[in-house]
Amino acid sequence: MHLFTSRFNPKPEGVAEMPGSVTTPGGFLASGISAGIKKSGKRDLGLLVCENPAASAVVMTANAAAAAPVTVCRSEVALKAVQGVVVNSGCANACTGEDGEQDAREMIRLAAGSTRIEPSRMAVASTGVIGRRLPMDRVVSGIAEAVSELSANGGNDFAESIMTTDRLEKQGAVEVELSGGKVRIGACAKGAGMIAPDMATMLAFITTDAGAPADLLRDVLAAAAAGSFNAVSVDGDMSTNDCAFLVASGTSGVSLEAGSEDLETFSVALESVCRSLALKMVADGEGATKVIELTVTGARDRGEAARVARVISLSPLVRTAFYGRDANWGRLIASAGAALAGEPALEADICYEGICLARGGAAADEGVDPGRLAAVMDAAEIAVKIDLHRGGEEYKMYFSDLTHEYVTINAEYTT
Numbered sequence: 001m002h003l004f005t006s007r008f009n010p011k012p013e014g015v016a017e018m019p020g021s022v023t024t025p026g027g028f029l030a031s032g033i034s035a036g037i038k039k040s041g042k043r044d045l046g047l048l049v050c051e052n053p054a055a056s057a058v059v060m061t062a063n064a065a066a067a068a069p070v071t072v073c074r075s076e077v078a079l080k081a082v083q084g085v086v087v088n089s090g091c092a093n094a095c096t097g098e099d100g101e102q103d104a105r106e107m108i109r110l111a112a113g114s115t116r117i118e119p120s121r122m123a124v125a126s127t128g129v130i131g132r133r134l135p136m137d138r139v140v141s142g143i144a145e146a147v148s149e150l151s152a153n154g155g156n157d158f159a160e161s162i163m164t165t166d167r168l169e170k171q172g173a174v175e176v177e178l179s180g181g182k183v184r185i186g187a188c189a190k191g192a193g194m195i196a197p198d199m200a201t202m203l204a205f206i207t208t209d210a211g212a213p214a215d216l217l218r219d220v221l222a223a224a225a226a227g228s229f230n231a232v233s234v235d236g237d238m239s240t241n242d243c244a245f246l247v248a249s250g251t252s253g254v255s256l257e258a259g260s261e262d263l264e265t266f267s268v269a270l271e272s273v274c275r276s277l278a279l280k281m282v283a284d285g286e287g288a289t290k291v292i293e294l295t296v297t298g299a300r301d302r303g304e305a306a307r308v309a310r311v312i313s314l315s316p317l318v319r320t321a322f323y324g325r326d327a328n329w330g331r332l333i334a335s336a337g338a339a340l341a342g343e344p345a346l347e348a349d350i351c352y353e354g355i356c357l358a359r360g361g362a363a364a365d366e367g368v369d370p371g372r373l374a375a376v377m378d379a380a381e382i383a384v385k386i387d388l389h390r391g392g393e394e395y396k397m398y399f400s401d402l403t404h405e406y407v408t409i410n411a412e413y414t415t
Contacts, residue, residue, distance in 0.1 A: 003172035003276040006283070007381060008293045008398065015269045020173025021155025024186040025209035027051050027249030031149035032161030035142025037128075037135060038090035045139065046161035047146040048205055049084040049115055054247050056082035057217035058123070059225050061242035067094030069124045070241060072104040078120045080214035082247055085205065086111035086143060087125040089162050089190070094130040094240040103134045110140060114147040125203055127190060127241050128164055159188035162203050165409060166190050170280040176269045178262040180254040183210040187273050189244075191281040202229060204244035204277060210266060211250030216258055220267045221246045228274035232282050233313045233399040246270075282398050283380075287405030290322050291381050294397045296336075298348075298388040304340075305395035308388065311339035319402035325377040329357040336386060349387040352376050360389075 004011040011017060023030050027050055035045040058079045060070050073079065086107050093100045104124050112122035126134070149157070159171040171188035191202030206221075221244065229244060256263045282291050294312060299305035312318055312335040321328040329350045337346050347361040353376045356364045376382060 006279045009275045012268050014177045016175045021171050022186040022207045023155035024173035025184040025207045026251035029150040030154035030158035031146045032157030033145045036138040043161040044090045045088045045142040046158040055214040056247045057221040059244050063240050067240040068100035068104040069126045082123045083117050083121040085123045090128040092128045092130045093126040110143045162190040183252045189277040206246045208248050209252040211255040224271040224274040228278040232278045282400045285400035286409045287403040288400035290401040293383045295385045297394040299393045300391035302393045308336050308339040309395045309397040311335050313399035323401035323403050351385045
């Protein structure tokens with residue numbers, strides 16, 4: 001699968017896309033098998049391992065009802081030195097109490113023991129239905145099978161094993177030219193629903209053969225997540241299980257140093273990969289037919305711009321208008337005004353792909369070509385800009401439309 005398929009995320013200079021997955025960077029093995037957790041019989045248990053001690057960084061959900069794998073990782077795993085991750089789909093192991101935490105610990109113990117990795121360096125992740133215990137008899141045998149299937153060619157199977165309501169796999173790899181040589185970044189993710197900012201509902205696994213200390217990886221991952229995973233919305237629901245892992249094997253022999261041009265080049269490449277995955281989640285959003293890039297400018301500060309963007313992106317009225325191909329700018333300005341309740345009257349400009357529909361908080365008086373506007377609303381990607389005229393800060397966010405199919409999928413999804 002190609003990473004750079006959206007015009008909202010062009011490939012950066014110095015970055016070459018290549019066929020691949022999480023095992024494309026040197027030093028990584030992966031597998032994905034069917035343990036019988038999903039009734040469909042599809043792959044539902046994956047294992048990703050770095051063959052040598054690695055440095056890592058992890059960002060996790062802010063949900064107060066965080067799932068057992070998240071709480072166990074936070075309290076018992078050395079998140080700066082993750083060398084392996086065992087993950088299942090089909091069952092979130094969330095809201096399962098101490099029993100669920102024990103199940104998460106057992107997954108770590110089994111995966112670590114079979115791969116000869118220190119338990120404190122083996123992480124665990126889950127995704128799926130909330131409130132149900134894992135079928136541990138199947139998980140136990142599944143982990144044994146996943147260990148036996150570990151391979152440098154196992155990235156595709158791993159990517160498939162983490163999917164739930166996703167229609168498409170989300171994975172890819174790039175090669176980045178640095179002063180000391182070339183490094184690779186491989187990645188995969190899952191996510192199509194329950195997607196909101198501050199860790200969209202998703203699991204993401206990113207690997208690189210660059211060398212870097214954990215604190216440096218933490219900073220570059222946090223920055224990449226801010227412009228990607230934390231800047232998308234499909235339905236505004238924050239998951240209990242979200243997490244993104246970045247693991248560096250160092251096998252390329254090229255090391256990243258704070259403040260260097262190489263670090264800047266790597267950071268740009270990493271964020272572009274993360275944004276590609278995030279945009280694919282929005283495009284693959286349950287029932288989605290459109291991806292909207294919303295840019296809020298003219299805010300007093302970045303926080304204000306982000307607040308306006310998020311309120312607009314979560315509005316069912318806004319999102320159904322895009323599904324109906326209706327350039328109903330009134331719904332956008334109403335949502336923006338709600339985000340700024342109590343503030344002076346809002347005199348915003350609103351433009352769809354450069355076609356200005358509102359100026360100063362009222363309908364624009366210039367003529368609009370109906371055919372051109374219709375073509376804009378028919379497109380699969382639509383860029384919208386709202387200028388608040390309150391300051392000099394901006395924020396960019398991506399969201400999907402809201403369709404009949406979204407309701408059908410979630411009404412029929414097992415709870």
